[in-house]
Amino acid sequence: MDSPGSPPAALTLRNVTKRFDGASGRVTALEDISIDVREGEFLVLVGPSGCGKSTLLSLLAGLELPDEGEIRLAEAPVRGPGRDRLVMFQQDALFPWLNVLENVMFGLRLKPGLSDDERRESARHYLNLVGLGLKEKARPHELSGGMRQRVALARALAPNPRVLLMDEPFSALDALTRDQIYGDIQAIFTKRRKTIVLVTHNIREAVCLGDRVVLLSPNPGRVREVFEVDLPRPRRINDPALAEVAARITESLSSHLAGGSVE
Amino acid sequence: MRLPRLFIPFMLAALLLGGWEWAVRSGRADELLFPSPSHVLEWCWEGLLSGELLSATVVTVRRLALGFVIGGLVGIPLGALCARVRWINDTVGVIALGLQTLPSVCWVPLALLWFGPEESAVVFVVVMGTLWAVVATVRESVLNVQPLYLRAAQTMGSGGVHLWMNVVLPAALPGIISGLKQGWAFAWRSLMAAEIFVVILSGFGLGSLLHAGRELLRMDQVMGVMGVIMLVGFLADLAFFAPAERWLRRSRGLER
Numbered sequence: 175m176d177s178p179g180s181p182p183a184a185l186t187l188r189n190v191t192k193r194f195d196g197a198s199g200r201v202t203a204l205e206d207i208s209i210d211v212r213e214g215e216f217l218v219l220v221g222p223s224g225c226g227k228s229t230l231l232s233l234l235a236g237l238e239l240p241d242e243g244e245i246r247l248a249e250a251p252v253r254g255p256g257r258d259r260l261v262m263f264q265q266d267a268l269f270p271w272l273n274v275l276e277n278v279m280f281g282l283r284l285k286p287g288l289s290d291d292e293r294r295e296s297a298r299h300y301l302n303l304v305g306l307g308l309k310e311k312a313r314p315h316e317l318s319g320g321m322r323q324r325v326a327l328a329r330a331l332a333p334n335p336r337v338l339l340m341d342e343p344f345s346a347l348d349a350l351t352r353d354q355i356y357g358d359i360q361a362i363f364t365k366r367r368k369t370i371v372l373v374t375h376n377i378r379e380a381v382c383l384g385d386r387v388v389l390l391s392p393n394p395g396r397v398r399e400v401f402e403v404d405l406p407r408p409r410r411i412n413d414p415a416l417a418e419v420a421a422r423i424t425e426s427l428s429s430h431l432a433g434g435s436v437e
Numbered sequence: 438m439r440l441p442r443l444f445i446p447f448m449l450a451a452l453l454l455g456g457w458e459w460a461v462r463s464g465r466a467d468e469l470l471f472p473s474p475s476h477v478l479e480w481c482w483e484g485l486l487s488g489e490l491l492s493a494t495v496v497t498v499r500r501l502a503l504g505f506v507i508g509g510l511v512g513i514p515l516g517a518l519c520a521r522v523r524w525i526n527d528t529v530g531v532i533a534l535g536l537q538t539l540p541s542v543c544w545v546p547l548a549l550l551w552f553g554p555e556e557s558a559v560v561f562v563v564v565m566g567t568l569w570a571v572v573a574t575v576r577e578s579v580l581n582v583q584p585l586y587l588r589a590a591q592t593m594g595s596g597g598v599h600l601w602m603n604v605v606l607p608a609a610l611p612g613i614i615s616g617l618k619q620g621w622a623f624a625w626r627s628l629m630a631a632e633i634f635v636v637i638l639s640g641f642g643l644g645s646l647l648h649a650g651r652e653l654l655r656m657d658q659v660m661g662v663m664g665v666i667m668l669v670g671f672l673a674d675l676a677f678f679a680p681a682e683r684w685l686r687r688s689r690g691l692e693r
Contacts, residue, residue: 280590281594313690315689
């Protein structure tokens with residue numbers, strides 16, 4: 175996948191395999207995955223449930239370790255969680271005992287070499303960026319689901335990680351809020367060119383946000399196909415050109431599921 | 438028109454006490470076995486004037502507070518360690534489970550031998566009552582901390598002591614407070630049992646006063662002491678546990 179002249183890889187996965195001990199014996203969740211995530215790229219992992227895409231994200235985050243193969247972040251092997259790869263989870267995972275500003279400051283407090291004022295200022299900057307500058311004193315439970323995910327986004331962006339990992343963070347939001355957040359994420363992405371890996375089962379979402387879409391197939395999780403999306407940004411989820419690309423991916427997925435289901 | 442919130446409990450108390458007073462005065466209940474509320478109040482008043490009641494309350498509350506604080510200070514870290522460290526759970530955790538089922542008044546004979554008829558013996562019994570209840574509840578609440586919080590904190594670079602102080606303990610706080618509340622209830626039970634069971638020469642507590650009432654066949658004294666015990670428990674809840682729980686529920690959106 176690495177052609178000469180392409181930008182350097184931020185994250186490299188080489189022949190990654192992960193197995194779990196389930197109730198019905200050993201299950202291979204991911205098999206022989208090799209992907210290069212380029213610096214400043216928005217990569218989307220998409221696939222049906224059970225294809226191991228969330229597991230893959232946990233591996234990238236370092237919350238779990240692969241059984242075989244290797245993951246490298248800019249040449250350094252990933253051996254555990256680290257501030258250089260922050261995660262947005264499916265549920266916002268905001269701490270209910272902290273207010274919004276304190277939540278955003280949580281990661282910043284662990285970052286050395288900053289004064290408390292700098293941390294507060296930085297947290298406010300990111301809260302403004304996600305449009306919640308006025309809510310800094312609120313408690314998480316006082317916010318809507320969409321606002322909470324925005325705070326989680328600010329919390330993940332604030333320590334300025336090298337890579338942002340997103341594990342289906344929009345799946346629990348209503349369609350309207352979701353469309354709004356797609357716009358925000360794209361605006362932030364074009365402005366800061368952060369390397370982002372998003373996991374989703376929503377193919378349209380994948381095409382709307384990603385530079386590349388990696389389609390995974392289940393049992394065991396393998397890379398099925400990789401799609402380049404070169405639509406101009408900002409993309410609208412209802413754009414017919416976008417729907418066309420999404421249809422192609424859906425077709426590839428369903429043909430695989432229909433043809434290859436010798437289970 | 439809305440009635441004030443205390444109206445119903447107040448009316449209920451008035452009705453019960455009034456009925457009771459009437460039953461005794463009209464001769465339907467034996468005054469000796471079942472003294473009227475006015476008699477009980479009279480005893481309380483006299484006890485208050487003579488200083489007897491107040492000094493017994495002070496002795497009891499001091500023992501209670503000392504035993505409870507020791508039990509809590511030891512129990513919280515011990516329970517938390519049980520939840521996270523395998524070998525501590527396999528040793529202390531198992532012992533805690535066993536001792537929790539043992540009514541702590543069973544410790545009285547040993548405590549008297551070990552410490553002599555001293556304050557330390559009673560406090561020891563109270564600690565034995567509080568400690569294991571706190572250990573068990575705190576262990577449970579630390580085990581129930583949502584893994585998602587831990588994962589989120591770890592990806593942000595938290596770990597070790599920082600993770601403990603900033604994530605595990607705040608997340609487990611509701612459980613820790615209910616553990617302390619339970620520990621408080623057990624402290625009372627242990628202390629009353631101990632004070633009724635043996636007279637400790639170093640101080641004459643409410644339990645001893647209650648026991649003396651029985652020996653003197655002074656049921657007004659027995660009931661008066663029971664009332665004071667309930668009152669102290671109620672005040673402790675009002676002053677400490679209820680505000681802590683309300684603050685917790687409000688700040689986490691469980692109550693408006």
